[in-house]
Amino acid sequence: DVRVNQHATLTSIQTLYMREHNRLASILKGLNPHWDEERLFQETRRINIAQIQCITYKEYLPYVIGPYLLEQFDLKVKDGPDGTLYNPRTRPGIVNEFSNAAFRLHSMVASNVGALQLLFQDLYSNPKLIWEGHMNQLMQGVCQVPSAKYDHWFVKDVTVELRKPPGGSHGSDLSSMDIQRGRDTGLAPYIYLVRFCSRNQLKITSFDDLAPLMSIENIELLKKNYKTLEDVDLYMGLQMENHLPEAEVGPTTACIIAKQFYLIKFGDRYYFEHVGQVPSFTPDQRNTLKQCSLSRLLCDNTDIPRIQKNVMLLPDAQ
Numbered sequence: 001d002v003r004v005n006q007h008a009t010l011t012s013i014q015t016l017y018m019r020e021h022n023r024l025a026s027i028l029k030g031l032n033p034h035w036d037e038e039r040l041f042q043e044t045r046r047i048n049i050a051q052i053q054c055i056t057y058k059e060y061l062p063y064v065i066g067p068y069l070l071e072q073f074d075l076k077v078k079d080g081p082d083g084t085l086y087n088p089r090t091r092p093g094i095v096n097e098f099s100n101a102a103f104r105l106h107s108m109v110a111s112n113v114g115a116l117q118l119l120f121q122d123l124y125s126n127p128k129l130i131w132e133g134h135m136n137q138l139m140q141g142v143c144q145v146p147s148a149k150y151d152h153w154f155v156k157d158v159t160v161e162l163r164k165p166p167g168g169s170h171g172s173d174l175s176s177m178d179i180q181r182g183r184d185t186g187l188a189p190y191i192y193l194v195r196f197c198s199r200n201q202l203k204i205t206s207f208d209d210l211a212p213l214m215s216i217e218n219i220e221l222l223k224k225n226y227k228t229l230e231d232v233d234l235y236m237g238l239q240m241e242n243h244l245p246e247a248e249v250g251p252t253t254a255c256i257i258a259k260q261f262y263l264i265k266f267g268d269r270y271y272f273e274h275v276g277q278v279p280s281f282t283p284d285q286r287n288t289l290k291q292c293s294l295s296r297l298l299c300d301n302t303d304i305p306r307i308q309k310n311v312m313l314l315p316d317a318q
Contacts, residue, residue, distance in 0.1 A: 008123035009113065011130050012138050019301040021048050050272035050281070051292045059294060059312050061261060065254040066247030073258040075265065077290060081283035083275030084266070092267030095260055097193060100185050101234040102256035104178050108147045108248070111155040115141025121157040121164075140304045143311045150249050152218070152239040182235045189230050190237025190252075197255035204229070213250065214240045 004014050025044040029035070035043070058077040062070050070076050074084075111119050115137040116129070123129070129138060148155060154175050164171030194202060194213070204210060207223050218240040226232045241250025249257070269277045272289055281289065294311045298304055308315040 005125060005127040007120075008126050008129045008138060009142055011127050012135050015130060015135060016139070016297060016301055017048060017052070020051070020297055021045065023300060024048060046270075046279070047289075049270075050289050051297070053272050054289055054292050055294050055297075057261070057265070058290070059310060061257075063246075063312055064248050065258050066244045068244065069247075069254050069258040073262045075258065075261055077273065079290065081287040083280070083283070083286060084271070084273040086269040086271070086274045086277055087266045088269075090263060090267035092264045095256070095263070096185055096187060097234060097256050098260040100178075100182050101187055102238060102249075102253045103260070104235065105150055105249075106158055106174050106178065107152065107154050107239060108150050109155060109158050110145060110148045111157050112145050113138070113141050114143075114145035119157060120155065121161040124163060136302050136304050139298060139302060140307060143298075143307060144315060146314060147248075150239065150243070150253075152221070152236065178235050179233050182233055187234045190232040190234045191229050193234055193256065194237075194252050197252045213252070214242055 001014065003010065005011055021044055024047055025040055028044055029040055032040070054077060057075060061075060065075075109120060111121070113120055113123065116134060123138075129135075158174040160170045160173070162171040162174050191204060194204060202209075202212065207219050207229055210219050210222070222232055222237070222240065225236075238250065238253045238256075241252060243249060244251055244254055247254055265271050265273075268274075270279050272281060273286060274280055293309070295307050295309055298307055298311065
């Protein structure tokens with residue numbers, strides 16, 4: 001990914017998985033000395049991708065969309081060796097509404113990264129922190145501070161300070177860029193996705209009809225900035241919604257995200273839980289892969305001495 005050095009936390013994540021690839025390759029080489037380099041690389045890559053899938057679906061996604069949609073879309077990683085079935089009629093492509101609106105969760109960026117007395121804005125295009133050996137502090141730091149709330153408020157690190165040139169008065173505004181990106185790619189208005197996700201059960205013909213989805217204050221903000229309901233950008237409307245129970249996003253955002261992760265799970269014959277395919281893992285292999293966690297990868301590939309079992313949650317006193 002050419003953006004690997006865009007932000008030091010992104011550099012750290014990609015470095016972590018590169019280290020995990022090399023760690024797995026060393027183990028597999030010892031177990032299978034007869035494998036050539038290509039076989040060793042591909043088998044290692046296959047396992048590493050399976051771990052990324054497991055961590056995403058098991059540790060990350062449940063907290064984003066909540067338990068209800070996780071169950072409705074069959075996205076839960078189930079315990080044990082049981083598998084799932086690939087659906088050849090499901091297209092695993094990335095939908096525009098997901099990539100250019102629902103999954104642009106930039107308002108969740110927190111200014112404090114919890115490490116080295118640095119702010120998020122200090123880490124743009126700053127890979128020297130990794131070269132200087134600070135990856136451990138960075139990774140542990142971001143696991144110890146809360147994210148910001150998904151809403152229409154953004155820290156200045158992604159607005160006025162984004163890619164600000166040295167000595168400059170301001171940088172770019174990521175929120176404005178996200179809105180324009182949605183317009184450039186032809187996203188449908190917010191209200192169209194509300195109707196789609198509610199299966200037309202919500203009868204919304206005016207701004208005031210949005211009351212079941214968002215606060216009166218947010219409705220007034222939309223009225224102030226958009227002439228008609230059909231003018232509301234998808235990106236902005238999604239951020240205004242009240243969150244679902246036990247979720248970090250609102251119902252329409254969660255619907256789009258759940259639909260996308262359904263497509264890339266059941267439309268991918270290589271997905272790690274699937275059975276009955278040539279590349280499928282064995283029951284024992286699936287069961288082992290389901291035990292993976294991001295905390296395990298951090299312990300195996302960094303010198304962090306202590307970390308919470310689930311790094312998606314803040315550590316407690318113990």
